[in-house]
Amino acid sequence: MNNIRKPFISDWHQLSVNDLSPLPIPHSLNELPAKVDVQVKITHSGKEYIFPGLGSVPKDDDIPTEYGGVAYAYNSSHVLLFVPVIKSSFGGGIGRVITTGSDSYNGPFVGSASTCKVRIRAWGLSDWPKPDFSITAGLTISTASPYKKVHHCLGTYPDFVTVQLLMPGGLVSEGLNDYVSCFRDGWGDFPEIVADTADVIIRAWMLSSSDILNTNNFSYVKGDAVPWAGVISMTNAIDLDFHIVNVEIKDTTVSKGKVFYGAGSANMGYSGESYGGVVFGFTQSDVLLWTPSTSVVGGNLIYIGGLWGDGTENMQINNVQITVKVIKAGFTEWPLPQDIPNTIKLYNGVIAGSKTLYACTPGFSSNGGSVESSCNGTSWSDTTVACSAATDCPSVMPSTAQSQSTVPPDTKLSTVTPDTNSIKEFDTIIAELKVPKVNTSAFRRSLTCAYDSRESSMAIGSSGVSVESYLRGRVCGNSELNHSLGSE
Template sequence: MGCQDGWGTNEDLEFISADVTIRAWQLTSSDLVFTSELSFTKGGTLQGTIPFGTTIDLDHHLVVVEVRDATVARGRVFYGGGSANLGNSGDPYGGVLFAYSQSETLLWTPSASSSAGFLIYVGGLWGDGTDKIESNNVLIKTTVITAGYTECPIPPDIPNASKLYNGTLAGSRTMYACPPGFTNNGGSPELVCDGLAWSTTSYSCSVSSTSTVPVTTSGATTNATTATLSTTPQTTIDPVSGTPVKTNNISLEEFNAIVEGLKVPKSNTSSHKRSLTCAYDPRPSSTAIGGVGIAVLCFMFVLLFIMDCTTITKENLNN
């Protein structure tokens, strides 16, 4: 094997011996996503595009193009080439080149007008001229194989915590959050998959406190014990920035009551009344935007009023 004459760096690599490893795979029908085989003779019409009929994943599928010598029974098989370079014009060459996308394979063969081009060619100095091959009658087989890949198991559950994850492949993330009535211990709410296992965390959710709140059932008022937080602002960790933030958690019953108070029945409420119903937004930016809108409207009314007064004054002076 050798590497010189412009290939790679300026350093020449030449070896007169090497270890050759040969591997073979036994595929099952579930491993094959697509397969196609066609006969081709140089000078004929080539089906240059081989559609897969489906969209493949370039990270998890392997596309293989094989070229078999069809001039002999059970002819020798060669892999298609990804690209080729010819040293000198007129020198014999051979091969079937291919490229592929998520939906199809593209094939190239030597021009029919080139007498030096073959679909399969092994000659010249290769093998010292022994057992050379020059074939222009081949079988071209295209195969799409599912490549094996590792993934993490389903992320673990944390008691009393909600879980959301975007996959089980390397780089996938899992986020945990405590529901109303529970508080976390300050541990990291995020896990990351490294391709085999999830990272670990001490994140946990525990009941904040217990208090008795009135619950109305069938016209009667009773007392029920529910999990709730005190009104003192609690500190938790923002899952995005990782900085402490203050939160005022409420009980699930209080949360549901707020949601119900914001709902407006569509069946027995006019569209005009529904349009007047909105939720209070305590953010300063909302107040600023509303104030600017009111100021613009007032300015327009004042401007129109001044223009009308100016017009009336001019008419009175003219009269």
Template sequence: MEKSCGFFLFGLLFPFQNVAINAPFLSAWHDLIVNGTSPVTIPHPLNEIPGKVDVQVKVNHGGQDYFFPGIGSGQSDDDILAQYGGVAYLYNHLHVRVFIPKEKSDSHGIGRVITTGEGSYSGPFFGTYVTGKVRIRVWKLSDWPIPNYEGRLSISNSAPYQNLSYCLGTYTYPDFVTVQLKFTDGYVTDASGVVPLTVDDGGMAASLTNTEHICGVVYSVTQTSMTFWSPNKNRDYVACISDGWGSSSFTYPSADIIVRQWILSTFDIHTDYSFSYQWGDVTTGRVPTLIPINLDNDIVTVQVKDATTSNGRMFLGAGSVTVGRTGENFGGIVYGYTNSEILLWTPNVAEGHLIYVGGVWGGGVDPVAVNIVQITVKVIKTGIAGSSMTTWANPIPAPSNITHADVMVTCNHAQYSCMEGYRSNGANTLITYDGTSWSTTTLQCSAVQKPVNATPIEDIVRFLKISKTNTSRYDRSRTCASDPRPSSRAIGGLLGAGVLCFITALIFIADCGTLLRNRKAFCSNLDNDDD
């Protein structure tokens, strides 16, 4: 994929922007109930495709309100013999359409507004809800500072695995990422980081085999690249809200992906807490915040990074999850929040992983299964005008100069080449930056030596050149060769005599008419003289 360092160069000139993240448009709350109205259409006044949409779902548990994010595309339908749901959504320049499960008479799925994974997940409490409330928060792209990186690509059923390389200008993970899926009908939804279903088998009922949908786009982020997976078997789609999600049906076999990344300053983030976690660890699943969360303006994110390798892939948590069948691998972390804490649910069965991508996702390419992770919870402030400052990426330091060598830097790679008139000693010409320092090379470029007292090349050429009139070929072209063979002599004599006789005969014949006329005239003159 194509790399872009345009924003990196801009960052070198303008390392800080005194631009706050503006407050969002905030809608009223709308009631939700499984098998009730779906979709619920909530208008917004932006008159443009929002740069960021947050569908906020509120449920009550034990007298306390808890908030969960919407899930973008519905990742399953009602043909699964288990709980399915979450709040899916599509949006355009006029409104956000919110979808909740609406079970059909022939379905076997159990619809929920929010489900935290039944018995397959552990967390602060077991959450499964048939009622709730929803509102939308939408930001214009201009409400945010200029992204540190923006990229585009496409994904489809026929090409369900994609990579995108980029150059932020610093060896770090972005603080905030949006991944929008844009469709041909003008609607947009968001990609996610959780894979709940990985096998297309229609659940446990034989009559439902190959009838269920698995939909969505899952993505991961590293310091220099992003990876995207979508399902591509049977009736799978890049995005869908269909079959058990209400009166309207949407299925999309392809989408344009729009990626934006920001590196934010401490003024923009009032909670940024990371901790290591391994599958099976005992935890309360509650992360308190030192500063209260503004539920109207602040954005809560949970990032899960592979801790088994450097530059590990980072996935986003989700607000609800559909659990697969027994023995079917799945993965991801579910989260919710209040104004004072962030709550986490993690898989607790053998087939559940803290990070997982496999099965039908990406056509089986590049599977991921990780159970040792670093979890990062962040709360991003918006709507506090003039108090925040968004920072650009710190530039990677320039690699060392090598005498008589040129160097081309592409993100965290530097490629050396010897200048004209110099040659390499054969050492490695490519070095990389690991976030702390550049790797080393013993490359040296030495001048190409000329022999002492060497004759100039022009003199050598002049000395070697000869006139074409002094060549044997030229001499042969000017000389008739003798052929002593009798047959050649006979043919030459006869042919030569014949040619001479023929020419003489032609001259004689041509003059016969003139001779006859002159003879007649001569005879006539003689007769006159006799008279």
């Protein structure tokens, strides 16, 4: 059990196309967030839906079609939210806070909204368990070197990955354009935020089954009917405050194919240009999927082409496995177990399933009550153990120089014998609770991968699973960060 803690959660804010952009929302972490999630809430046919925000602006207002989403960047004090603000002299760009791609995509409904409510969720690094793989220094990406492959050597697909781009000046983005990160041209009246190089921070986690609320996966070929008409019902309700919804699209045309994440808004180029990706939104009970239409030329379930990565490893994939995954977050530590007079206590945590054991201190005897208390995630169970002082020695009056002892010479003074039953039981249960070596953090750290930038070390790990980043050198706003997970 990894136990992802509660995030910072902001209030809901109203946003509209051609409104204030960017909108700064402060967070209280006092550090650079390890994970930010932007929830964009729209109303369609009287029902509310949530779409995820975008890590960078994917395209500008020059192309005569719908474009948009709510893009975001952040630092140690604020998250900046960007919405389309049309300024193009070409005219024709249609800004939206979310778009499901009009007739370029098939899905449960045609989503196109110019107003929404939005809020942010932000987690500090200490809110997450220790990553099973991480790079926090020594890796950069730039327009001059727009493709990177990093082997994470976990031997399997991570359950969750974050890729952050730390720009000069301290802002973090999660997407790429013709610059490493870009917020300009059709996204607000503000000083342009552009960077042609950035430091890359990657973290990957292997989660336990208790950390994952729902998992649904199915094979899909473009042109087939999407199972359940694109509405995937959840076995367990999604908590909009604490759960994280991910959609993964895996290339099944090769063994151990790469995995890409779905997006919260569709963005296409000029008519006839190739495009790709899966768009998703969700409610508390369902996850909704939109896939490229077969009636429009150029649509792909996975697409890397044009100037993405300077032409390295182009992909146009339409045979995939789609996985919908809901990850639990919102863990809260319960207060420490109670103190009981005249006892010692030992506890192995303050989460659901933790136990506390009590034993009488030497010189005190147990009443025979239960010595164990357990935590159910919201409270500690009661225990009936109580410890009282053992029988005292007989009183002996102090003697004086003239007095004689009244105790017969053959009489032995009684001694105190502490009740050791509770201590023996205590030791027995402690032995049962001892953590096997393979489950200790020290042992786990010994197996945790570390990034080594040397070419020799990268060659040694060439058969491992990789994280790849692609940068597209084109007009700002025509693409976003794609990081893939797969085996080579």
